[in-house]
Amino acid sequence: MRFLACILALLWLHATVAAPPGKIADAKDAKDTTVQLPEELTSETFQASVSEKLSLVEFYSPYCGHCKDLAPIWEDAFQASFQEQLSLGIQMRQVNCVESGDLCEKEGINYYPYLRLYAPSVKDGKTVGKHIDTFPRTLSKTMENIKNYLINSVAEFDSDSANLSSASEEIDTDLGMDIVSGNIEEPYFVALFSATNEEYEGSFSDSCLDCIEHRRNWEKLSNLVVTSSKTGHLNCHSNPNLCKKMGFPQLASGSKLLAPRYVMFVPKSAGRIRFDYPNKDITDVSRMKAFVTKLSLNYKYEEVSPYDLQELKVITPQLPESFKEVDFPLDNKLAVVFAYDKKSATPEDKAIMPYILEMVSLLPFNIDLYASSSDLLERIVERETQALVEYVNKDSTFADRSFDRKMFLAASLTLRPTLYIYKANSLTPVVFQTFALEDMRMPDKIRKFVEKNAKPMLGELTPFEVSSYFSKSSRKSEEDRDDKVLITFIDSNNKDELDKILFDMSMAAHQYHLEKQEYFYNDLVTKRGIKDTDVAKLKEENAQSTTIIERMRKEIPHLFDRHNVVFTYIDLKTFPRLADYLGLNIDGKQYVPGDTIVVSKSLSKYWDQNLAGQQLKSTPQELRRVLKHLLDPKTTAEKPKGFRSKLVGSPYHRFLRVFDVVHQYGFFGYLIAFSVLYVGLALVKQYKRLRKNASYNRRGGILGNGVAKAD
Incomplete structure (x- = not known):
């Protein structure tokens, strides 16, 4: 046996020596083992280092098992990419969060290992290191992937990427x-x-x-x-x-x-x-x-838990009372979660996932698609709804509300499988309410739900997103006809003013969401009450059983997904003429930060005044009154003065707005108008001719009244 082992060892040694030198050399050249990892960054050295060059930083704990597994991989990736780091001006560094806990706390590190990308950025006239990206959580932390991520980072964030x-x-x-x-x-x-x-x-x-x-x-x-x-x-x-x-x-x-x-x-x-x-x-x-x-x-439909969603920051336990600590541009990540019951799920239930994948991929927003069998998703929705009530009550101008569990259940109760949409900076998760299994097997119905609700809580409106926020087809869609897009103008150069505007928008968005739910829930309760009264009356009258059953079966539709308002903003620093381009400034106004307009989803009309006829501002009180009035004029006791809609892209002066009624129907509008005008003129002409004939007849016609003239 020993003799056989020796023979095999000699054969292996011979094969190794006789192997083409290139292959062995390539394996060694893949990394430079002569270089050592640089010193770990501390609170004193961190900012000075990451403000100099593009930096991939690993935050770790020496007691973390995953960190210990990553340690040799990180070192291999460092050595394998060392020449690229020198030539491209990038670096890989580490932070020990046990020794530098204050630094990790300041950077918001809540799990290990955490790989972040930092890049030099100018703030208040000084160059600082700014967190710009995070190593994808779904990407395995292998030597090759870490090295590729560095190359990807240079290509995206470094001006020297043309050399790659x-x-x-x-x-x-x-x-x-x-x-x-x-x-x-x-x-x-x-x-x-x-x-x-x-x-x-x-x-x-x-x-x-x-x-x-x-x-x-x-x-x-x-x-x-x-x-x-x-x-x-x-x-x-x-x-x-x-x-x-x-x-x-x-x-x-x-x-x-x-x-x-x-x-x-x-x-x-x-x-x-x-x-x-x-x-x-x-x-x-x-x-x-x-x-x-x-x-x-x-495409992997990654299985997630509520803890994973919290790490992604799409679950929001509470919103800040000020946006001063919130980075701009806003993190507008969304998560669409396919929730299913692990015990009863069938392949047919999950067959809808490829369709949802396509919808998500075509939307211009930062959307992740997941699957989850956790029973805690419903509890998260309830917890965020309770937090929403606490949040809106912080506005002293808003009447105190309490959590209404019956209303909550009416707006969120659902069977599984179903869809949940969670949003960053939002306490308004959205539930696809299903009451039968076939609801989750209707691609068109699900497409409408995703397209309508998978939008950021406060999203920036740029030319690229216009087609996702507005839809000409919504003129014909009864479901979308009453939806609106609220646009507030900001200037990202003015940080203090920006913080206040964003906070006001957030407060107004959450207040409207709650008031709209209350409106439709009260309507639902009223209609159910009428239905119960009708059934009781039929029973008293000894009506036929078929009549009573028919009345009992008449459904009271849930209308919680109507009159949606999406909150967006236009940065005047970046797109100062976007409102003009979209036809949302027919009066030639000079919009300033804080000015707000409400636009129909069909991009056919807009409102830029409050109920007093003045320029609409982003304050929660003004927005609340206007949005409630557009929801139902009966809900506002205040009588509007000069509040009216304006036609998007109207070519007429404000003194000639009466012609907007014609213009909004395009060619057919003018055709009908000219036809009516032509018929009107013809009728007037005919009327005059008839009057003239009648006058002639009274005089006896052309020859007079028939009386002989005296000589």
Whole structure:
């Protein structure tokens, strides 16, 4: 036995010595073991270090088991990326939270290990280190992933990213077939070019429209998403059959000027493999990165607990009494949670997940998709609703409220499976109320719910988000017809003023949410009371059983998801003319921070005055009165003075607003108006002619009244 072991050892030694030197050398060269980890940062050295360069910082505890597991991986990643750190001006550092507990507390570190990215930022004229990103919680902390995350960070946050080589690989037929069939272990984002492999590496032919710019941006994007997804370029002139199989035969023909197309593929375990990027334009790389990142994180339908949601900060135990401690831009993360019962769930229940994944990927907001079997989700909704009541009562102008459990149950009671939407900076989680199993198997119904409710509590309105906040089709939709978008103007340069405006908006948003629930709950109770009275009366009258049962079966609809108001803001520093562009300033006003307008979701009309006829401001009292009046004029005792809607994009002067009634119906409005005018003029003309004929008749016609004239 020993003899056999010696023989095997000699054979292994021979194979090692005879092996190609490149392979052994490559393994050693992957990391530089001669360099040691730098000194740990402390409260005294932290800011000076992270304000100098892009820094990936690990916050750890020496007593943490996960930290001990990460320690050798972190060291390997440091050594493997050491040359890149030197050449790209980045660094990997560590903080021991046992020895520097005050620093970790100041940075809000609540679990270990915690990997954060810091970048130099100018604040009050000084360069400081600012927390700009966090290592993705769904990404395994391997040496390769940590190194790739560094490259991704340089590509996104460093101006020298143009020096990075592309991470995109050339796709051949074999790899392409695996990608298309979903036989892949991680997502692939694919760019399809109307070119050959040789043209992609050199210069493009005339058939590939703007492909030089597309390739430049694509190579930048490939490094931006390297931690989330693999990227590959497919040149359709070299792989025509594969491009045809993907549904783009035109790209393979070269007969037209065609821009590249972009498609995301995920493993078939997601239930759906392919997701087309909806926009052909790649000039805004950040949009495409958001699309790829969301799909890469969400296709796994990660199982989460309430503790995980609290770590993500989408569960809000309480809101701050001031926004001075809240960083701007706001963290507007949302979480859509598929809640199911582990004991009774079936594959059919989860079949809706790919549809929700597509909806989430197309929305321009920071949305994560999860699954959860926790029984505590309902309790979280109740706890946040109670916290909401406490929060709005802090406004002395708001009548004291108490938590109404019956109203809470009417607005949130649901069967499982269902959906919950939790939002950062919000105490208003949203519940998809299901009363039958088939409710969760209706993609159109769920799409409407997600599109309506998966919006930030206080979101910035930019040209990119306009189509997500407004919908022309809502003119015809009874469900969306009464929805509004409230827009407040801010100036992010004025921090003190900004804090007050954001706090006022937050207070007004939560107050309206509660008052709207009260309004619809009272309406529900009243209608149920009428129904009970009618049934009792029918019984007293000894009406037929079928009549009584028919009245009892008549449903009282839950209308809690009507008259929604989404709160947004426009930063005058960034988009000073956006309101004018959208037709929300037909009077040519000079909007200033704090000014507010309420716009119909159909983008057809808006209100920019309070009930006294003055410019509407962002104070909770004014917004509360206006929104309640728009909900139901009967709810406001104050009689409006000069409060009226204005037509979006009206071409008429304010003294000619009567013509807005015609203008809002476009061509048909003017056609009907001219038809009415034409008919009116014709009737007047006919009337005059009839009067003239009558006058002639009274005089006896053309020859007079028939009396002989004297000689």
